[in-house]
Amino acid sequence: MTVENRFSAAFGKGRPSLVCFITAGDPNAEATPAILDALVEGGADVIELGMPFTDPMADGPAIQEANLRSLGAGTKTADILKIAGDFRARHPEIPLVLMGYANPMTIRGPEWFARECAKAGIDGVICVDIPPEEDQELGPALRDAGVSLIRLATPTTDAKRLPAVLEGSSGFLYYVSVAGITGMQQAAQTSIEEAVGRLKAATKIPVAVGFGVRTPEQARKIAKVADGVVVGSALVELVGKHGADAAGPVRELTSALADAVHSAR
Amino acid sequence: MTDGKSIPNTLRDQPDERGHFGQFGGRYVAETLMPLILELETEYRKAKDDPSFQAEFDDLLEHYVGRPSPLYFAPRLTEEMRKGAPSGKGAQIWFKREELNHTGAHKINNCIGQILLAIRMGKTRIIAETGAGQHGVATATVCARFGLPCVIYMGATDVERQQPNVFRMKLLGAEVVPVHSGAKTLKDSMNEALRDWVANVHDTFYIIGTAAGPHPYPELVRDFQSVIGREAREQLLSRTGKLPDLLLAAVGGGSNAIGLFHPFLDDPDVQMVGVEAAGHGIESGQHAASLTGGGPGILHGNKTYLLQDEDGQITEAHSISAGLDYPGIGPEHSWLHESGRVRYMPITDNEALEAFQQCCKLEGIIPALESAHALAALPKIAPEMDEDQILLVNVSGRGDKDIFTVAEHLGVEL
Numbered sequence: 001m002t003v004e005n006r007f008s009a010a011f012g013k014g015r016p017s018l019v020c021f022i023t024a025g026d027p028n029a030e031a032t033p034a035i036l037d038a039l040v041e042g043g044a045d046v047i048e049l050g051m052p053f054t055d056p057m058a059d060g061p062a063i064q065e066a067n068l069r070s071l072g073a074g075t076k077t078a079d080i081l082k083i084a085g086d087f088r089a090r091h092p093e094i095p096l097v098l099m100g101y102a103n104p105m106t107i108r109g110p111e112w113f114a115r116e117c118a119k120a121g122i123d124g125v126i127c128v129d130i131p132p133e134e135d136q137e138l139g140p141a142l143r144d145a146g147v148s149l150i151r152l153a154t155p156t157t158d159a160k161r162l163p164a165v166l167e168g169s170s171g172f173l174y175y176v177s178v179a180g181i182t183g184m185q186q187a188a189q190t191s192i193e194e195a196v197g198r199l200k201a202a203t204k205i206p207v208a209v210g211f212g213v214r215t216p217e218q219a220r221k222i223a224k225v226a227d228g229v230v231v232g233s234a235l236v237e238l239v240g241k242h243g244a245d246a247a248g249p250v251r252e253l254t255s256a257l258a259d260a261v262h263s264a265r
Numbered sequence: 266m267t268d269g270k271s272i273p274n275t276l277r278d279q280p281d282e283r284g285h286f287g288q289f290g291g292r293y294v295a296e297t298l299m300p301l302i303l304e305l306e307t308e309y310r311k312a313k314d315d316p317s318f319q320a321e322f323d324d325l326l327e328h329y330v331g332r333p334s335p336l337y338f339a340p341r342l343t344e345e346m347r348k349g350a351p352s353g354k355g356a357q358i359w360f361k362r363e364e365l366n367h368t369g370a371h372k373i374n375n376c377i378g379q380i381l382l383a384i385r386m387g388k389t390r391i392i393a394e395t396g397a398g399q400h401g402v403a404t405a406t407v408c409a410r411f412g413l414p415c416v417i418y419m420g421a422t423d424v425e426r427q428q429p430n431v432f433r434m435k436l437l438g439a440e441v442v443p444v445h446s447g448a449k450t451l452k453d454s455m456n457e458a459l460r461d462w463v464a465n466v467h468d469t470f471y472i473i474g475t476a477a478g479p480h481p482y483p484e485l486v487r488d489f490q491s492v493i494g495r496e497a498r499e500q501l502l503s504r505t506g507k508l509p510d511l512l513l514a515a516v517g518g519g520s521n522a523i524g525l526f527h528p529f530l531d532d533p534d535v536q537m538v539g540v541e542a543a544g545h546g547i548e549s550g551q552h553a554a555s556l557t558g559g560g561p562g563i564l565h566g567n568k569t570y571l572l573q574d575e576d577g578q579i580t581e582a583h584s585i586s587a588g589l590d591y592p593g594i595g596p597e598h599s600w601l602h603e604s605g606r607v608r609y610m611p612i613t614d615n616e617a618l619e620a621f622q623q624c625c626k627l628e629g630i631i632p633a634l635e636s637a638h639a640l641a642a643l644p645k646i647a648p649e650m651d652e653d654q655i656l657l658v659n660v661s662g663r664g665d666k667d668i669f670t671v672a673e674h675l676g677v678e679l
Binding site for chain 2: 106133152153156157161178214
């Protein structure tokens with residue numbers, strides 16, 4: 001299955017999709033595959049695998065701690081690529097997105113990173129700190145390798161900037177519903193509705209909404225208007241609490257979220 | 266695109282229109298911040314062309330900061346450096362006395378400029394990061410002066426080792442927030458300030474303390490700090506009729522150094538040396554010398570030399586000087602390093618401690634530990650220069666804040 005096929009299948013089920021985030025290597029690289037499988041079993045349509053970084057500037061406490069737990073356990077880039085490749089072998093159809101920061105992604109050169117992503121069966125990459133203005137750092141290499149660059153739009157992305165954000169992005173558009181860091185407050189429903197409407201008028205690619213979405217109830221409301229709902233910190237907190245035994249609780253929350261999102265409309 | 270190796274006609278017209286110094290610099294920030302960064306650039310260009318902005322900046326520097334700062338010939342240190350030198354060798358050592366500025370360091374120059382920009386942009390809340398506390402004090406000072414609320418992020422380790430500055434900030438009305446993530450030093454305080462900014466971007470201005478971060482910060486901080494070099498140039502010309510032969514400054518992020526260097530970059534006979542903090546020594550791995558011991562990478566909004574591992578994870582810096590304890594460096598320094606225009610040299614904690622005491626005893630000036638790193642390079646440079654040559658050191662800050670740290674290292678109980 002090609003990258004575009006996986007994304008269009010995941011977002012083309014005639015209902016909203018659930019996008020779930022966990023940090024790779026949290027609490028350690030050996031524990032991640034079972035947690036990823038729990039997300040799939042729970043009903044996640046797309047998986048975002050966080051690439052840990054020492055300085056996660058856009059993340060709130062939950063994901064900051066997950067990054068530190070992972071790095072503290074000795075997780076290396078090679079481990080993350082292996083986790084991704086093994087996931088792809090087990091789950092040929094679920095889109096897998098790597099999400100993280102510029103420095104670990106570009107340290108060996110963008111071509112190296114893009115090639116390794118393609119080899120591991122990674123469908124898309126979200127890089128928090130490479131805006132369209134610095135696209136050359138990663139964008140061309142990913143596109144050449146057939147890996148989607150998934151960009152973020154935010155409440156501060158005005159109509160003038162939006163075309164630049166959309167240019168060269170594919171897979172889906174990630175709408176960051178609050179100006180802030182991950183896992184904190186949730187945006188007002190009306191502002192989300194207004195923003196999603198504006199974004200959907202500007203692009204054909206699916207729009208997924210994230211940041212501050214914690215409960216099935218919140219997810220259901222957003223799923224009424226968005227193509228996808230992203231949940232991260234709430235799942236990462238379960239991993240923080242249950243460690244290597246997190247698969248069960250993660251499956252449970254994912255399942256509740258999936259029910260809410262899939263039946264929202 | 267320049268490759269960073271070729272020498273263009275002028276070295277003073279960087280960055281390019283996209284904020285790059287060769288391959289360095291740029292705007293590596295979250296999308297939420299991009300519109301504000303672009304607005305800041307537009308507003309800064311307008312302010313630069315607005316004579317009333319420049320006039321207010323100059324007026325505050327003169328009457329509030331106390332500029333121009335003196336240019337001082339250091340006779341006893343000059344003699345000391347000549348002791349081991351061959352006959353006819355041993356440069357004249359001069360100080361640019363930034364430690365005599367209001368708040369005791371060069372940091373205030375930049376804070377005045379940035380708060381005027383913040384007010385121009387209608388921002389009503391100020392945040393900043395600080396390491397040694399000098400930038401925090403300077404930011405708290407201008408916030409008091411202009412009546413704006415101020416939140417200073419400071420690593421919990423730095424809060425411990427810089428208590429006097431913490432109290433100063435509080436007296437000035439700032440809220441000091443200790444940061445407990447990472448090694449609890451300058452890098453972590455910058456992460457936390459960025460998190461605050463991204464959540465409060467509508468009303469908040471981030472006064473970055475050094476010539477680093479996303480474009481246009483490296484440029485505007487350099488421009489505000491360039492008053493150091495412009496003054497020094499005028500003062501030295503009027504006193505000696507000559508330009509300096511060598512400029513020497515400590516480099517953490519590098520704002521005092523770039524402020525001194527930039528006005529001289531196109532004078533080919535003026536050599537420049539930047540001093541990085543080598544902590545316990547480069548070979549120990551415990552240092553803050555990103556040019557000597559690091560490689561190019563992306564952090565805190567810019568591409569520059571960083572201390573990092575093979576996976577691009579940032580490694581912890583170490584320096585006795587809290588102001589130099591950062592695993593990166595301003596992007597213009599990375600560019601000047603690769604182009605070879607400026608030479609960068611590592612100095613250890615112990616060398617800096619020696620120089621700190623020597624400057625106290627020989628010149629009656631207690632330098633900041635940051636500045637002591639620059640002074641510690643004198644024995645490696647001055648004795649090889651001719652005695653009619655001029656070596657100008659930026660004494661960027663005063664060392665009152667450091668006496669507790671120094672006492673501890675000397676085994677003295679206060």
